[in-house]
Each structure stands twice: as C-alpha cells, then as structure tokens.
Amino acid sequence: MHAVLTAGRAPYRLGLRRSWRERVVSYGLLAPATVLFAIFMFYPLLYTLYLSFFDWNMTRPTKEFVGLENYISVFTDPAFGKIMGNTGLYILLLLVFDFAAPYVFSFILSFVVKKGKNFYKSAIFLPSVISLVVGTMIFVWILNPISGPVATVAKALGLTVPIWSNTQGLVIVVLSIMTSWKIFGYNFIVVMAGVSSVPMEVVEAARLDNIPTWRIFLNIVVPMSSSTGIYVLILSIVTGMQQIFTPINMVTKGGPDNASTNLIYAVYDQAFGFFKTGTASAYAILMMLLFGFLLFLEFKFVEKSVYYEN
Structure with missing residues (x-):
C-alpha cells in the first residue's frame, strides 16, 4: 500500500x-x-x-511643499477653460482628419477605385516619412496670407486670406491640418489593411441587393474592420496630441491669447517658459487623467461592439 x-x-x-x-x-x-x-x-x-505638490523652479536646491495649491491655481486660472476647450477641439479635429478620413479613403481605394491603387497608396503614405518640422515650414509658406501660393490665387480671384495664426478658432483648424498631414498616411495604411480584409463576396452580395454604397460602408465595412479601427482610434488621439506640439511651438507659441494652447503645450510652457515645475506637473497629471478617461470610455462603450475575426 x-x-x-x-x-x-x-x-x-x-x-x-x-x-x-x-x-x-x-x-x-x-x-x-x-x-x-x-x-x-x-x-x-x-x-x-x-x-505636483511642490513649488520648485528647477534651479533651487530645495522644493517647497504646497499641497494642492498647484491644482487650485490650475483650476482657478482664467485660461484653464480655454485650454480645456482647445484640447477637446484638437481631439475632435484629429479624429476627423486621422480616423474618419482614412476610413473613407481606404473604402474608396479598396472597393470603388479600379486602377492606380498602388500610386494612390504611395502618394498618400509619402508625407508620413517627412519630418513634421519640414512639413510645418511648408504649410507656413503655402498659407502665408501675404505672399503664399494660396494668397496669390485668392488675390487673383478677388478674395483675401485671413491671418490664420492670429484668428481665434481658425488657428486650431490649421494646426490640426498640419499635424494630420503627417499622421494621415500611416493611419491610412493601417486602416487599409483592415478594410481590405473584409470579404469581397459580402460586398458584392450587398451590391446585388442594390444596397447603397454608403450603407455598405457603414453597415458592413466599418463593423467588420472595427478591430483595426479601434487601434487607429486610440492611435489618432495619443499620437495626434503628441505631434500637435511641434506646429504649436514653431508657429504660434500657444497664442494668440492662448487660442492654440492645449494641455500638452501648457505643460511645456509652465515648465520651460515660467519655470513653474509644480504647475506643469499638475497639468501633466490632468492630461494623464484625460487620456485615462478617454480609454475608459473606449473600453466601456466601443470595445464591446468590436469584430475581431478579421
């Protein structure tokens, strides 16, 4: 035993x-x-x-503990509401330019365009390999309201080009376009891979039933490529908010009157412009909480409907 x-x-x-x-x-x-x-x-x-709980200017050998004073100063700053509004507008525009637009272009090239697909893919992807600094300089020259090509054409048509860098609202749109020009190509290629994986038989069957093209896109292609789309959605927000710093810093410095400042640029401006490390850290924590909140909404409401077979 x-x-x-x-x-x-x-x-x-x-x-x-x-x-x-x-x-x-x-x-x-x-x-x-x-x-x-x-x-x-x-x-x-x-x-x-x-x-974020200290007052320190990066030069003093000691830090002074101030508790929540940095957060209170951030929330009571008259410019805080504008900065948060600008951040939300940046995110919205970047989603339109770098998430929605690549989806539309990918669908057109995959199921509508018959010839020259490789040329269009290469042409669209090309800006993503160019430095954003160079791209920003090119856009500044093109959109120069006095001597740029756009201004020259507008004058020939009897129109005037506004000074976009000093115009509230318009400056954010132009800066978002500069950033999207850089990001669009990579997002397009990634979305294209997901859209191309949708079975052609399903699309052809819908066409035989006389389903409109826009419904094929919204009801078939988008749901069946949503696993790729959710990746591009997150990438558009995170990468876009990081990349937008370059044109802001090069062109507007957050102006005019904080019209182009967002949370990320506020971190840089407070730390290296005013040497307020505590305030900059408070802004950084708020930026992290914003990203965390957006990810929470994505996983709670978007992730459930993602189709992963493709």
Missing part, C-alpha cells in the same frame, strides 16, 4: 516542480520589460505626481 501511495504522489510532485519552473521562467522573461517600464514609465509618472 505504501508503495502504491508513493507511486501516486510522484507524478503530482513532478507536476508541482514543473509548474514552479515554468513560473520562474515566465517571470524571468517578463523581468526585463517590467524593469524598463518601471524606469521609463512608472517612475517618471510617480515623480511627476510628487512634483
């Missing part, structure tokens, strides 16, 4: 030993990525949160 019990325990002990070894190997493989995340992601985030 003892021999039988011993023989029965042997496979169990062997399984425990193997399971323990697999855990050690798994944790060992995860350790390098975890360490890198801790150094370059978690530590900066925690340190930013720490700095």
